């Protein structure tokens with residue numbers, strides 16, 4: 001599904017290297033978790049994959065189902081099935097959440113040569129999915145993320161994911177700022193989407209989310225690289241001992 | 253002392269200006285109809301003579317060069333035929349009054365009648381007492397504290413316009429449609445509106461008027477009266493327009509005025525509002541978008557004279573390709589106007605680096621128990637918002653359009669009728685599509 005090979009990324013405006021030879025392979029239908037200390041480059045990886053300005057790829061490749069992501073515009077990547085649930089979802093005053101969702105859904109359908117959803121079908125779909133995530137009608141009417149609590153913003157990200165049905169989902173700290181019940185809702189939302197043709201890359205600091213969303217692999221990222229890969233037990237180890245041992249082990 | 257003052261450079265400039273003004277006035281010929289207007293025209297000329305033609309050095313003309321609005325020669329402006337979008341206000345039932353190069357066209361217009369309305373064309377009005385009591389009076393009042401020479405000139409020279417007296421709640425809007433025929437017409441029009449106690453009127457204006465136009469509207473809103481005003485200024489690229497809206501509001505009365513400007517070479521829209529009775533509200537809003545040589549100026553003065561009134565100014569401009577936007581807005585709260593609620597916001601969205609937004613927001617408050625706020629910003633499209641939309645699959649151009657419309661949304665909220673607001677949204681969308 002997603003193949004990242006020897007990816008080197010620096011900031012466009014500064015001589016600061018952030019990703020330093022990152023390689024990762026996510027097979028179709030699998031769930032990979034990435035953990036790692038603050039500033040290790042996890043969000044940068046998610047931004048570079050989704051096409052945000054401000055970064056320069058100096059070496060390496062990233063492909064989604066065999067197609068090179070790095071040459072595509074952000075909207076093309078989305079239409080190809082890539083989705084990023086933002087660590088910090090953006091507020092957009094003046095654009096209604098519903099308008100936003102419908103524009104996005106139809107833009108992607110159009111890009112893929114599919115017919116647009118009628119407003120009736122769209123409404124039905126969005127109401128059903130919003131209900132699962134306990135997002136009320138008022139939140140759908142309000143401008144995108146404006147005045148939403150931290151947890152509401154994260155649930156809104158998952159709603160977008162559920163509506164867009166991407167094949168490669170990157171979740172950047174979707175669990176941070178969520179209370180226990182909201183975490184469960186979000187995890188249920190993600191699990192409902194799990195399928196053979198869909199993969200997840202879950203960036204998190206906490207083992208707790210991974211209790212709900214069982215990963216196939218856990219990667220530890222530090223200094224712009226994956227330094228260790230293991231099974232779910234690796235997340236438990238981090239939870240108990242922190243990163244010191246793992247970092248020491250790699251440096252040794 | 254007076255001898256010294258007379259020779260100071262400032263006094264000398266003023267004397268020279270008044271001298272030049274007197275010479276220009278001597279060369280003017282006042283229209284002779286309607287007869288009742290003659291003394292009022294002369295009085296207006298006297299006002300102009302005492303303040304002088306505007307000058308780039310005047311406090312409120314620093315950002316906009318008045319010469320192009322008053323120069324003796326009028327630069328021709330091509331008549332712009334709109335073929336790519338439906339006519340304005342289609343499907344909205346209204347009383348249509350059509351003007352061609354500033355002259356009323358009776359054959360194209362609806363009959364001058366309507367329930368709760370007394371409508372007369374200025375150019376062939378007999379001695380209309382209510383209008384004679386009003387014509388030029390708000391304009392005269394508006395000469396202080398800041399001179400409005402273009403408005404005085406308009407009162408003196410106006411050749412046509414409409415006089416509307418509203419005696420009831422009129423639900424069918426009066427729609428003034430300004431068509432152009434000639435490429436070099438310079439048009440001066442003056443409307444007078446009197447809304448009697450409890451009356452209600454919606455006035456729509458659209459069209460580019462002329463190569464150069466001066467338009468004054470004087471509105472007296474009686475106690476508990478309502479005046480809604482929606483204006484679109486046409487898309488003619490070369491036209492120059494100066495407008496003045498003078499309105500005095502009685503107790504518990506309401507005013508809402510919204511203006512949409514697109515393209516054009518030079519637009520100066522002035523508004524002077526007096527909240528003269530307790531509990532009045534005045535909302536003024538403007539959305540302007542233009543590129544290239546576009547120069548758009550909103551100059552707004554709101555005076556709170558009575559207690560417990562609310563005023564709101566929301567002006568937004570979308571500028572690209574070197575366009576210039578100006579906002580000069582003032583909330584003046586007099587001593588008696590306790591419990592005033594004043595709000596002012598002016599913003600511009602600069603789509604490239606060559607554009608400029610010049611803003612002069614002012615508060616002048618003499619009452620102690622008031623709530624007033626103002627804010628002025630200019631900025632570019634927010635990159636984080638743009639990326640967020642694109643990351644969800646919305647193509648860049650469409651994402652930008654959504655963000656521009658979102659930026660302007662707050663001005664459209666000031667339009668009372670949703671069907672009219674919807675029409676405006678369509679215009680904005682089309683403009684953005686054409687210019688993307």
Ligand SMILES: Nc1ncnc2c1ncn2[C@@H]1O[C@H](COP(=O)(O)OP(=O)(O)OP(=O)(O)O)[C@@H](O)[C@H]1O
Nearest residue numbers: 011018036037038039040041042043044045054087
């Ligand atoms: N646009 C930028 N300008 C300056 N520094 C940046 C920029 N983007 C990323 N960085 C730096 O790159 C490093 C990696 O940042 P990144 O946000 O990817 O870390 P992270 O692993 O997501 O951290 P966290 O766990 O705190 O979310 C940090 O040192 C950060 O300060």
Ligand SMILES: [Mg+2]
Nearest residue numbers: 042043044087
């Ligand atoms: Mg991060």
